[in-house]
Amino acid sequence: MMHSQSTQDVFEYLLRLGDSALIQGQRLCQWCGRAPFLEEELALMNVGLDLVGQARHWLEYAAEIQGHDCTADRLAFHRDERAYRNLLLVEQPNGDYALTMLKQFFYDAWHLPVLQALCCSSDRRMGAIAAKAVKEVTYHLQRSSNWVERLGNGTSESHQRMVGANNRLWRFTAELVTPDKSEQMLWAEGVGPDPDTIRVAWEREVVSTFDRATLPVLPSPHMGYMSARRGLHTEHLGLLLAEMQSLPRAYPDAVW
Amino acid sequence: MLPLTLFEVFVRSKHGLSHKHVGSVQAANAAMALENARELYTRRNEGISLWVVEASAISASNPEHKESWFEPAEDKTFRHASFYKLPDGVGHM
Numbered sequence: 001m002m003h004s005q006s007t008q009d010v011f012e013y014l015l016r017l018g019d020s021a022l023i024q025g026q027r028l029c030q031w032c033g034r035a036p037f038l039e040e041e042l043a044l045m046n047v048g049l050d051l052v053g054q055a056r057h058w059l060e061y062a063a064e065i066q067g068h069d070c071t072a073d074r075l076a077f078h079r080d081e082r083a084y085r086n087l088l089l090v091e092q093p094n095g096d097y098a099l100t101m102l103k104q105f106f107y108d109a110w111h112l113p114v115l116q117a118l119c120c121s122s123d124r125r126m127g128a129i130a131a132k133a134v135k136e137v138t139y140h141l142q143r144s145s146n147w148v149e150r151l152g153n154g155t156s157e158s159h160q161r162m163v164g165a166n167n168r169l170w171r172f173t174a175e176l177v178t179p180d181k182s183e184q185m186l187w188a189e190g191v192g193p194d195p196d197t198i199r200v201a202w203e204r205e206v207v208s209t210f211d212r213a214t215l216p217v218l219p220s221p222h223m224g225y226m227s228a229r230r231g232l233h234t235e236h237l238g239l240l241l242a243e244m245q246s247l248p249r250a251y252p253d254a255v256w
Numbered sequence: 257m258l259p260l261t262l263f264e265v266f267v268r269s270k271h272g273l274s275h276k277h278v279g280s281v282q283a284a285n286a287a288m289a290l291e292n293a294r295e296l297y298t299r300r301n302e303g304i305s306l307w308v309v310e311a312s313a314i315s316a317s318n319p320e321h322k323e324s325w326f327e328p329a330e331d332k333t334f335r336h337a338s339f340y341k342l343p344d345g346v347g348h349m
Contacts, residue, residue, distance in 0.1 A: 036258070042296050046295050146287070150288070
C-alpha cells in the first residue's frame with residue numbers, strides 16, 4: 001500500500017515507541033528467576049509486562065496502518081533486526097543491577113515526558129494509548145530513580161558500579177534527546193511531542209536524580225550513537241531477537 | 257545475607273473500611289517497603305491504600321497464653337450482640 005509521507009512518519013514513530021517498549025520489556029523479563037530477591041523479581045516482571053502491554057497497543061496501531069493482514073505479533077516476531085526501530089539504549093545487555101536500573105532510569109526519564117506530550121496529540125488514538133501508559137510509566141520512573149539514588153548513595157561498591165554503568169550507557173542517551181527530520185515533522189503537525197520539551201525534561205530529571213545520587217553528570221554526548229532510526233543497531237539486538245522470535249518462527253501455527 | 261528489614265503489609269480495599277494485614281515484604285527502608293508492597297500485594301487490583309510497619313515494631317501476645325487469654329471468651333455468648341435486633345439504620349457492626 002502506498003502511504004503519504006505523513007502516514008509513513010506516524011508509522012515509523014509508532015515502531016519507535018512500540019519497539020523500544022518491547023525490547024525494554026524483553027530485557028527486564030530476562031531477569032526472571034535471577035533477581036536479587038523476591039520483591040525485586042516481582043517488581044521487574046510487573047514493569048516488564050507493563051511495557052510489553054504498551055508495545056502491543058503501539059504495534060497494533062502500526063499494523064493497522066501497514067494494512068493487508070499485518071498484526072502486532074507479525075511486527076514483533078517476524079521483522080529482522082534492520083527493521084527494528086527501538087532506541088539503542090534499551091537493547092544493551094542487562095549487566096549488573098546498577099546497569100539494569102540506570103538503563104531503566106534513562107529510558108523512563110525519556111518515556112514519561114514523551115507520553116505526557118502525546119496525551120495531547122492531534123492523533124486521538126495515540127493520545128488514548130499514551131493516556132493509559134502514562135500512569136504506569138510515572139510509577140516506573142519513581143521506582144528507577146529511587147534505585148539510582150539508592151545505589152549511588154549506597155556503599156562505595158554500589159557507587160562505583162553506578163559510575164561504571166553510566167560510563168557504558170551515556171553514549172546511547174544522545175539518541176533520546178536528538179530529534180530527526182521525521183520527528184520534527186510530526187511535532188510541526190501536532191502529532192508528536194516538541195523535541196525541545198523532551199530534551200529539557202530529560203536533562204532536568206537526570207541532573208536532579210544524579211545530584212541526589214551523588215553521581216557525576218557527564219558532558220552532553222554530542223558524538224553519541226543514534227543510528228537505530230535507520231535500522232543500524234549494536235551487536236546485541238540480533239541475539240535478543242533470535243531468542244525472542246525463535247518460537248513463533250519455528251512454529252508459525254502455535255497458539256496460546 | 258542482604259541487609260534488609262522485614263515489614264508487615266496492610267492493604268485497604270476499595271470498599272474496605274480498615275487496612276487488613278496481607279503479608280510481609282523485605283526492604284531497605286519504609287519507602288522501598290511501600291514500593292515492594294505495591295508490587296506484591298496490589299497487582300491484582302486489591303487495594304487503594306497501603307501501610308507498612310517494621311515487623312520488629314509489633315508487640316505480639318505470647319502463644320503460650322492462648323488458654324488463659326482467649327479460651328475464657330469461648331462460652332460467654334452473652335457478650336455477643338446476637339440477642340438484639342439491629343435497627344435498619346445501623347451499619348457496620
